[in-house]
Amino acid sequence: xxxxxxxxxxxxxxxxxxxxxxxxxxxxxxxxxxxxxxxxxxxxxxxxxxxxxxxxxxxxxxxxxxxxxxxxxxxxxxxxxxxxxxxxxxxxxxxxxxxxxxxxxxxxxxxxxxxxxxxxxxxxxxxxxxxxxxxxxxxxxxxxxxxxxxxxxxxxxxxxxxxxxxxxxxxxxxxxxxxxxxxxxxxxxxxxxxxxxxxxxxxxxxxxxxxxxxxxxxxxxxxxxxxxxxxxxxxxxxxxxxxxxxxxxxxxxxxxxxxxxxxxxxxxxxxxxxxxxxxxxxxxxxxxxxxxxxxxxxxxxxxxxxxxxxxxxxxxxxxxxxxxxxxxxxxxxxxxxxxxxxxxxxxxxxxxxxxxxxxxxxxxxxxxxxxxxxxxxxxxxxxxx
Ligand SMILES: *[C@@H]1O[C@H](CO)[C@@H](O)[C@H](O)[C@H]1NC(C)=O
Ligand SMILES: *[C@@H]1O[C@H](CO)[C@@H](O)[C@H](O)[C@H]1NC(C)=O
Ligand SMILES: *[C@@H]1O[C@H](CO)[C@@H](O)[C@H](O)[C@H]1NC(C)=O
Numbered sequence: 001x002x003x004x005x006x007x008x009x010x011x012x013x014x015x016x017x018x019x020x021x022x023x024x025x026x027x028x029x030x031x032x033x034x035x036x037x038x039x040x041x042x043x044x045x046x047x048x049x050x051x052x053x054x055x056x057x058x059x060x061x062x063x064x065x066x067x068x069x070x071x072x073x074x075x076x077x078x079x080x081x082x083x084x085x086x087x088x089x090x091x092x093x094x095x096x097x098x099x100x101x102x103x104x105x106x107x108x109x110x111x112x113x114x115x116x117x118x119x120x121x122x123x124x125x126x127x128x129x130x131x132x133x134x135x136x137x138x139x140x141x142x143x144x145x146x147x148x149x150x151x152x153x154x155x156x157x158x159x160x161x162x163x164x165x166x167x168x169x170x171x172x173x174x175x176x177x178x179x180x181x182x183x184x185x186x187x188x189x190x191x192x193x194x195x196x197x198x199x200x201x202x203x204x205x206x207x208x209x210x211x212x213x214x215x216x217x218x219x220x221x222x223x224x225x226x227x228x229x230x231x232x233x234x235x236x237x238x239x240x241x242x243x244x245x246x247x248x249x250x251x252x253x254x255x256x257x258x259x260x261x262x263x264x265x266x267x268x269x270x271x272x273x274x275x276x277x278x279x280x281x282x283x284x285x286x287x288x289x290x291x292x293x294x295x296x297x298x299x300x301x302x303x304x305x306x307x308x309x310x311x312x313x314x315x316x317x318x319x320x321x322x323x324x325x326x327x328x329x330x331x332x333x334x335x336x337x338x339x340x341x342x343x344x345x346x347x348x349x350x351x352x353x354x355x356x357x358x359x360x361x362x363x364x365x366x367x368x369x370x371x372x373x374x375x376x377x378x379x380x381x382x383x384x385x
Contacts (some may be wrong), residue, residue, distance in 0.1 A: 002356060029082070030297045031058030031314035032335075033267055036065065038321040040338040045069030046353055047318070050340060051077060053351040062121070073111040080116040080266075080314070081105070083142070088120050088131055091138035098145040104285065106149060107338035113146045115140060116156050118266070124181050132181075135159060136188050141194055156194070157289065160266040161201040163245060166252055171231040172238065172305065175248030176255055189253060192261045198312075199248055200266035204240040206280065206289070213279045216241070222270075223292035233354040236304035242268060242293070247305040262309065268293070268318035271329035272343045283330045287344035290315060290335065294346060 005079040025326070034047065044067050051059065052075070060080040061068060072079065072366025081104070083091060090096045105114055119139045139157050146152040161170065163234050165185070177185050192199055205221040219226035221241045228239035238244040240263075249263045270289035293313065300310040320334035320343065336342055340352025 002240070013151065014080045017156055021037075024156045028292060029058055029300070029310070029312075030056065031078075031312075032039055032056055033060045033269075033314050034068070035062055035229040035317045035319070035321050035324075036068075037324045038319065038338065039323060041319055041321075042340060042352060043320045044068045046071050046340075048075050048077075048335070050352045051075075051318075052129075053350040054348050059316070061120075062097065064227055066104070069112045069114070071106075073108070075112070079112060079114045080118060081119065081185055083138075084117045085120050085123060085126075085131060087377055088134040088138045092120060092141055094141055094144065096140040097138075098148060101142070101145045101149060101151070105146075105151065105155060109151065109154070114322050116158060117146075118160050118198075120156055120159045122160065122162040122164075122183055126183045130174075132184050135184065135190060139188075140191060157195065158189075158200055160202055162202055164251075165204050166248060169245055169248040170200055171233060171250050172236075172244045172247035173231050173233040175251035177252045182256070186256055189256055189258050189261060191218060192259055198262040198264045199249065199253060199313040200264050201245075202267035202316075203242060203265055204270075205245070206270045208241060209280050210274075210278055218280065218285070221294065222288045224288060227311070231304075234305065238304055243303040243311070244301045246311065250303075262312070263363060264314075266314050267316040268313060269333045271332045272334075273332035274329035275327050278329045281332065283344040291346040294348070 003182065032051075037261075041047075047068075048071050051057075055155055058078045058080075059072075060082075062082045063084060064081040069081070083100070087100070090098065105117070108114060119142055120135055123135045127131075130228070138266040139159060143152060143157040146155050146157065165177055165181055166175060168174050168176045173202070174252045179284060187197070209216045209218065209221045217226055218224075220228065220239070223240045223242075226239060228237045229244070230237045231244075246263055246265065253259075253261055253263070268284075270286040271278070272283040272286040293315070297311065301307075303311060306326075315334045315335070317335070319336050319338055322331055322338075324330040332343075334343055335346060335348070336352075338349070340350070342350070344349070
């Protein structure tokens with residue numbers, strides 16, 4: 001019995017590997033945010049299978065969930081893991097920072113490829129000034145712990161910001177940080193430059209559209225054909241808002257004396273559903289936004305101001321997350337429903353197995369049946385593709 005299961009399983013893996021040539025899978029440099037504020041998500045080992053079938057090789061977590069980090073052992077997926085804002089104060093203590101790295105990072109290396117720790121999320125756009133003052137010390141202390149443990153070459157330290165840290169974002173060449181944040185941002189930029197780590201922003205053109213649907217052209221935010229807008233200072237034409245936002249951040253960084261820091265998008269996305277007052281939150285728009293963005297990433301496009309630097313993006317998010325608070329849109333950013341069916345078509349074809357492949361679960365009675373049904377589904381999937 002066990003042998004037969006094993007044989008079936010190997011056959012599946014083989015089929016799946018071969019299917020790479022049958023199914024059109026975008027080979028993507030894109031990353032994806034794997035948020036888990038939900039009570040109905042598939043197990044991490046099934047998610048690993050789904051991501052492998054999508055050929056997605058970069059994942060960002062908001063925490064350092066040991067279940068995920070062990071399930072992705074030997075998966076060849078690059079992980080960004082997160083230290084939540086509630087850890088910032090403790091992380092200014094070298095002993096606690098080192099303990100954290102020893103507990104949540106070191107044991108998983110190198111089988112799970114953890115490449116980055118984000119320390120805090122959107123701290124500077126919040127209103128907790130104590131938290132703001134802990135941010136850089138916490139990042140420095142976590143980095144020193146990585147240096148002490150000999151891990152700083154493989155794991156870098158950064159944090160993620162909301163675009164609300166900008167006072168000006170248009171035209172992109174006039175991008176500037178809020179003046180009241182300069183006391184935090186200047187030393188933060190110096191640190192990024194010193195350790196050569198990227199500056200991350202969470203950027204949602206959707207918000208700009210939702211707040212102002214009469215002024216903001218939908219095609220401009222969805223990467224659809226449109227005349228775009230020209231920056232009067234540089235004469236560069238922008239055919240989409242996201243690239244304008246990225247270049248605005250480059251300008252803001254340059255205005256503070258740095259041209260040596262790369263800007264990456266730690267989150268961007270579009271909700272497929274929202275409350276009645278959330279204009280534009282539809283599956284059609286979400287499919288256009290994410291699908292068009294994936295095509296541009298596949299072409300390795302840069303922004304108008306940095307044409308030779310391909311935009312580097314983590315899409316938000318892998319799954320709809322039913323327990324997220326706030327307006328309905330918050331629970332509907334996923335590319336997938338928790339059962340593994342796509343919310344809309346973005347040209348990705350993924351596959352979520354019906355059963356858990358972790359060894360412990362294989363010898364239950366039902367798994368024989370589910371393996372068979374999986375095989376049937378899988379063959380159907382191949383035929384349909
Ligand atoms: C998966 O992505 C890698 C690089 O990211 C690429 O070399 C490979 O061809 C892709 N495979 C498929 C089936 O698209
Ligand atoms: C911070 O450290 C204190 C003392 O060690 C501990 O009790 C607390 O749980 C820690 N906070 C977090 C968020 O881990
Ligand atoms: C700012 O603080 C107030 C009161 O403490 C809180 O209600 C509000 O949600 C906070 N705003 C943000 C953006 O954190």
